Amino acid sequence: MTRTSAETVNADRFISIEGIARRYPAAGGGSTTIFEDLWLQVPRGEFVCIIGHSGCGKTSVLNILAGLETPSDGVVVVDGQAIDGPSLDRAVIFQGHALLPWRSVLGNVAYAVSSRWRKAGRTEVEERAKRFIDLVGLKGNEAKKPAELSGGMRQRVGIARALSIEPKIMLMDEPFSALDALTRGTLQDEVRRICKSTGQTVVMITHDVDEAIYLADKIVLMTNGPEAMVAEVVENPLPADRRRDSIHHEPDFYTVRNHLVDFLVSRSRTFRDEKPAGYDPRHPPLVRLGVPPEPPPANTIPFPAVAKARD
Amino acid sequence: MKSLGVRAGLLSVLLFVAFCALWQIAVTPSASTGPALDPEYAKLMGISTVGAKSAMPGPLDVAAKLWDNLKRPFYDNGPNDKGLGLQLLYSIGRVFIGYGLAVLVAVPVGFLIGMSPLAYRALDPFIQVLKPISPLAWMPLALYTIKDSALSAIFVIFICSVWPMLLNTAFGVGAVRKEWLNVARTLEVGPWRRAFTVILPAAAPTILTGMRISIGIAWLVIVAAEMLVGGTGIGYFVWNEWNNLSIANVIVGILLIGVVGMVLDLILARLQKRVTFPE
Numbered sequence: 001m002t003r004t005s006a007e008t009v010n011a012d013r014f015i016s017i018e019g020i021a022r023r024y025p026a027a028g029g030g031s032t033t034i035f036e037d038l039w040l041q042v043p044r045g046e047f048v049c050i051i052g053h054s055g056c057g058k059t060s061v062l063n064i065l066a067g068l069e070t071p072s073d074g075v076v077v078v079d080g081q082a083i084d085g086p087s088l089d090r091a092v093i094f095q096g097h098a099l100l101p102w103r104s105v106l107g108n109v110a111y112a113v114s115s116r117w118r119k120a121g122r123t124e125v126e127e128r129a130k131r132f133i134d135l136v137g138l139k140g141n142e143a144k145k146p147a148e149l150s151g152g153m154r155q156r157v158g159i160a161r162a163l164s165i166e167p168k169i170m171l172m173d174e175p176f177s178a179l180d181a182l183t184r185g186t187l188q189d190e191v192r193r194i195c196k197s198t199g200q201t202v203v204m205i206t207h208d209v210d211e212a213i214y215l216a217d218k219i220v221l222m223t224n225g226p227e228a229m230v231a232e233v234v235e236n237p238l239p240a241d242r243r244r245d246s247i248h249h250e251p252d253f254y255t256v257r258n259h260l261v262d263f264l265v266s267r268s269r270t271f272r273d274e275k276p277a278g279y280d281p282r283h284p285p286l287v288r289l290g291v292p293p294e295p296p297p298a299n300t301i302p303f304p305a306v307a308k309a310r311d
Numbered sequence: 312m313k314s315l316g317v318r319a320g321l322l323s324v325l326l327f328v329a330f331c332a333l334w335q336i337a338v339t340p341s342a343s344t345g346p347a348l349d350p351e352y353a354k355l356m357g358i359s360t361v362g363a364k365s366a367m368p369g370p371l372d373v374a375a376k377l378w379d380n381l382k383r384p385f386y387d388n389g390p391n392d393k394g395l396g397l398q399l400l401y402s403i404g405r406v407f408i409g410y411g412l413a414v415l416v417a418v419p420v421g422f423l424i425g426m427s428p429l430a431y432r433a434l435d436p437f438i439q440v441l442k443p444i445s446p447l448a449w450m451p452l453a454l455y456t457i458k459d460s461a462l463s464a465i466f467v468i469f470i471c472s473v474w475p476m477l478l479n480t481a482f483g484v485g486a487v488r489k490e491w492l493n494v495a496r497t498l499e500v501g502p503w504r505r506a507f508t509v510i511l512p513a514a515a516p517t518i519l520t521g522m523r524i525s526i527g528i529a530w531l532v533i534v535a536a537e538m539l540v541g542g543t544g545i546g547y548f549v550w551n552e553w554n555n556l557s558i559a560n561v562i563v564g565i566l567l568i569g570v571v572g573m574v575l576d577l578i579l580a581r582l583q584k585r586v587t588f589p590e
Contacts, residue, residue, distance in 0.1 A: 094494075
């Protein structure tokens, strides 16, 4: 069922991570390598989820992409330019919403808008901010302070703030991990709807397998840290018009899910010692999962043996 | 059952009345002392018919004096006889100048110290030594170098208000949440805009706490400083009335010092509330 293609991850290198490393000085001298020689390409308009256990450095990868951290080695090239610090082209949605608590909802979004368009007039800025507050379904809450909002609403404001500056890339660091399951579901729907309709390029960190399957076009699997690596890139075989309420009836759903869960449960640990022949960190294998052309035996719905792989 | 506020208010009034009553009893002369003499004769003999009348005024005397003072607060009959309102204005003016200068120095300097861990560490020993010095200990040095008692008083207010504000500002600025700074960074906000739109609002509650501590200290110190330098001010008024042996006026002065101090604190508390944000 699993075919590992020899071809590299898409040739369109909108985001190109080239041999980055992250090392910390260790307690007794020397240094701890979280990851090194990490390569990854993301084409324009693609939604990529990076999945892996805590400590594999996935947040570091995202922070490097954002420009908030500098890699100990290597470079990241975005749209043909090596990144050098944070930029308005790369919006970040933080894990803990990171709203400015002394500003209203409108004030928070308007702050981003006026940072993007410094010469814009007040009405213009507010109009634009309101449009994006509307887009994430928060119309009527413009004057509220973040403290008056629920966790899900705060994260919506964070999303509105990120979208409002029309970034080339959206970077999300486990944006929904602090939310309850219901809210998380609705927000995933919104993010998927907005990103699909705008063709937004997204890199998202998650450790929620189902979230990755629902949202991502490609899922990047990272092995356990320290010295983590990109084990493979899984292409999501589910149809683009997948829906949350019926996604588990898609024929390939459990194939992907089991593959991811298997990886998180065992291969993320053992991969380093059992690298497949010809593994090249510069071109992590692209894995295509899918049912063979002939239909599967009727009415066998695989039992979800493993619950969510969460650390 | 009435609300807690009403009951607390009633209790306060009750305590006040009880205190005044005790005070009145304590200063009332015991009636049956001296012999029954003609008062004029008694005076000639060097004794008093009124018994052991205490020099301590009762609450009613103080109230009457207070009323006298409040009736005409701004008269000015020369250096040793000015209205209480005028004296208070002198003190408040001094505090505002010294305190205002301290704000102008402490907030920006504290800001810089807070932004730089190096500066924070390097300056910390100086601040720790200078902070606990009683402001009045600066007085001789101030008088010698400044050679002007009025300016010296202002300097002493300045030097005592500056430390709490400096430390609180530095601490507040240094403790701004990293994620808020990261938001500013990802939005490519310049250093000035970041200082005014992220760091200042985030540190404002801590800065205002420092300012509130400082205004309290400044008001404590001005009274003592004015007793030393003399001339004008509520501290001088209290000292002058002590020299006049007018205990009632001393008590009136003390009362007003308390009231003004409370008002100053209330103003700062109000400001503090305005910049505090719920998380």
